[in-house]
Structure formats: C-alpha cells, structure tokens
Amino acid sequence: MSSALERRFLHFLSGIPGAESLDELLSGEQYKGERRADFLLFDRRVIIEVKSLEVDTASKVEVEMATHRDRDDFPLFYGEVELSKVLAHLPDGKEINDRIFLRTTRSVEAAARSAEDQIENTARLLSLPDSVGVLVLLNQEIDIFTPDVVAHRLAMLLRRKNDDGSVRSPIAFSWLIFESHFLEHSPAIKTLPLLNLKSAKAKAFPWFDELLTYLQVAWANFSGHPIFLQSATSPVNLQARSSSAPENPRPGAKIKRQEMWELRYRENPYLRPLDDQEVLRRGKAAVDELTPRFLKGGPSTSPEQWEELMIPWSDFLCEARHRGLDLRSLRDA
Numbered sequence: 001m002s003s004a005l006e007r008r009f010l011h012f013l014s015g016i017p018g019a020e021s022l023d024e025l026l027s028g029e030q031y032k033g034e035r036r037a038d039f040l041l042f043d044r045r046v047i048i049e050v051k052s053l054e055v056d057t058a059s060k061v062e063v064e065m066a067t068h069r070d071r072d073d074f075p076l077f078y079g080e081v082e083l084s085k086v087l088a089h090l091p092d093g094k095e096i097n098d099r100i101f102l103r104t105t106r107s108v109e110a111a112a113r114s115a116e117d118q119i120e121n122t123a124r125l126l127s128l129p130d131s132v133g134v135l136v137l138l139n140q141e142i143d144i145f146t147p148d149v150v151a152h153r154l155a156m157l158l159r160r161k162n163d164d165g166s167v168r169s170p171i172a173f174s175w176l177i178f179e180s181h182f183l184e185h186s187p188a189i190k191t192l193p194l195l196n197l198k199s200a201k202a203k204a205f206p207w208f209d210e211l212l213t214y215l216q217v218a219w220a221n222f223s224g225h226p227i228f229l230q231s232a233t234s235p236v237n238l239q240a241r242s243s244s245a246p247e248n249p250r251p252g253a254k255i256k257r258q259e260m261w262e263l264r265y266r267e268n269p270y271l272r273p274l275d276d277q278e279v280l281r282r283g284k285a286a287v288d289e290l291t292p293r294f295l296k297g298g299p300s301t302s303p304e305q306w307e308e309l310m311i312p313w314s315d316f317l318c319e320a321r322h323r324g325l326d327l328r329s330l331r332d333a
Contacts, residue, residue: 074324085324280333283316
C-alpha cells in the first residue's frame with residue numbers, strides 16, 4: 001500500500017505538461033514483466049522513478065543497543081538522549097554507529113537499487129540513452145530516516161564505480177522529499193525539507209538544474225507549502241526536527257510543573273556557557289541539597305521550598321540531556 005504522500009506526488013507528476021505514465025505507455029503484451037520507471041517528463045528527456053520509505057527500522061537500533069547496556073562503561077542518562085551522544089562515551093562507539101547506520105538504512109539502499117534497474121530498463125526499452133535518470137525518494141512519517149541519514153546513505157550508493165572507473169548508477173539526480181521532518185525558520189514559519197543530490201553523471205545534464213527548480217516550485221505550490229531555496233554543505237546543517245515531536249505549548253495552555261520548568265530552561269539555558277565539569281558540580285550541589293529531604297527525619301520542607309530546590313536539579317537534567325553527560329560522573333564532581 002503506497003503512502004498518501006506517494007499518491008499525492010504521483011498525481012502531481014501526472015499534471016506536469018507533457019508527462020507520460022510509463023505504466024500506460026508500456027502496457028502492451030510485449031512489455032509484460034519488464035521493469036519500468038513511473039514517468040517520462042519534458043519530451044522524454046527525463047525518466048523519473050518514485051520510491052517511498054515505508055518501513056520503520058527504529059527497532060534495529062534498540063536491538064543493537066540492548067547488547068551493550070550491561071557493559072560497565074555504558075553511560076547513565078535521565079530521559080531521551082541522541083544516539084550519537086550515547087555512543088560518544090563508548091570506545092567502540094564509531095563501530096557501533098556504523099553497524100546501526102547500515103542496518104537501519106538497508107531499505108534506502110533497496111529503494112535506490114530497484115530504481116536503478118527500473119530507470120536503466122526504461123531507457124533500454126524506449127531507446128532513450130541520453131535521458132537523465134531521476135530518483136524521487138519520499139518520507140512521509142518515518143522519524144529515523146532524517147534528511148542527513150537518507151542523504152548520506154544515498155550518496156554512498158551514487159558514488160559506486162565500475163571496474164573501469166565509470167559511474168555504476170544510472171541515477172544522475174536524486175530529489176528527496178520529507179514530510180516526516182521540518183525546518184523551523186522562525187516560530188511562525190516551518191518548511192518541509194527538499195534535498196537534491198547529484199551523482200558524477202549529473203555533469204552530463206547541466207540543463208536539468210533549471211527543470212528541477214521548476215519542479216520544486218511547482219510541488220511547493222501543489223502541496224501548499226512555502227519554499228525557501230538555500231544551500232548547505234551538509235544536510236546535518238539543516239537541523240531538521242521530527243514532525244511528530246511535541247511542540248511548545250500554546251500561551252495560556254495548562255502544562256505540568258516539570259514541563260513548565262523545562263520550557264523555561266529551553267528559553268534561557270543559562271548553564272550552556274559552562275564547561276562539563278562545572279555543570280556536573282552544579283548538578284551535584286542540587287542533588288546534595290535534595291537528598292536529606294527525602295530521608296526519614298530529614299528537614300521539613302514547604303511546597304515553595306521544594307520548588308525552589310527542584311528547579312536547579314531540573315535545569316541540570318535538561319542541560320545534561322543536551323550535552324549527553326554521563327550521570328555517573330556526578331559521583332566524582
């Protein structure tokens with residue numbers, strides 16, 4: 001079952017002037033069983049294959065990490081912490097990260113290799129050796145497939161070479177479209193990431209850049225989203241956020257006290273300029289103030305005093321999550 005995003009995008013392509021559906025064009029009996037791409041565009045100069053990432057592979061991260069949690073050097077955190085910050089504490093963190101990356105992105109590789117076959121076979125069937133091959137890769141809702149992860153795995157595949165040094169992939173351009181993540185330009189303006197990747201074969205098709213810009217603007221208009229064209233040396237620099245991540249509460253909305261403290265700290269992260277050791281010392285001081293009050297016979301504490309003591313501890317935990325600090329280091333702070 002194709003995603004709603006894929007159905008919308010195929011409908012968008014069908015509306016491009018002169019677009020030809022390859023399922024219709026190659027519907028004859030002589031083409032039965034032949035793999036083909038989705039559309040031909042711009043007088044058959046462009047062969048487009050659309051793929052959608054549908055399988056959430058996040059469970060593979062947990063399977064790998066479960067084998068390391070009982071290690072003596074495995075760090076201790078409170079709340080959710082980015083995987084890279086967890087692995088930074090382990091001497092073999094890079095090797096673990098590489099295994100996770102390859103295992104979780106196999107579906108990206110599978111989609112690209114399938115598209116290669118379809119584009120290549122379409123060019124053969126219709127005698128279009130000079131047409132440009134374009135893969136459009138869609139992600140509607142899979143959080144783990146962030147723009148930087150997908151772009152990195154796809155770039156690895158597009159760089160593959162034949163024994164004679166020529167580029168192996170028939171894909172010259174890849175257009176990555178995400179509804180799973182967004183870019184926040186300001187509190188009021190959010191856009192969806194559109195990434196363009198080029199293989200070495202793209203040099204043979206300098207004319208396609210203008211057509212791709214046309215397609216991006218047309219898609220933005222079709223989908224009702226504003227478009228901001230910008231360049232980035234790496235997709236990591238885009239700082240895309242998951243579309244399923246909880247947003248800040250609306251002004252006046254009722255929230256829990258802990259959520260209020262965390263929101264207030266995010267707005268004023270006053271511990272950020274300090275080094276890790278000083279942040280840990282602040283955390284140890286906060287927990288030392290709190291510990292006696294949890295013990296039988298400890299100091300009597302009013303609700304107002306509890307809040308005054310809990311806020312520094314909450315602020316420390318927020319900063320520790322941001323930095324990926326190992327809470328076991330509190331013992332030595």
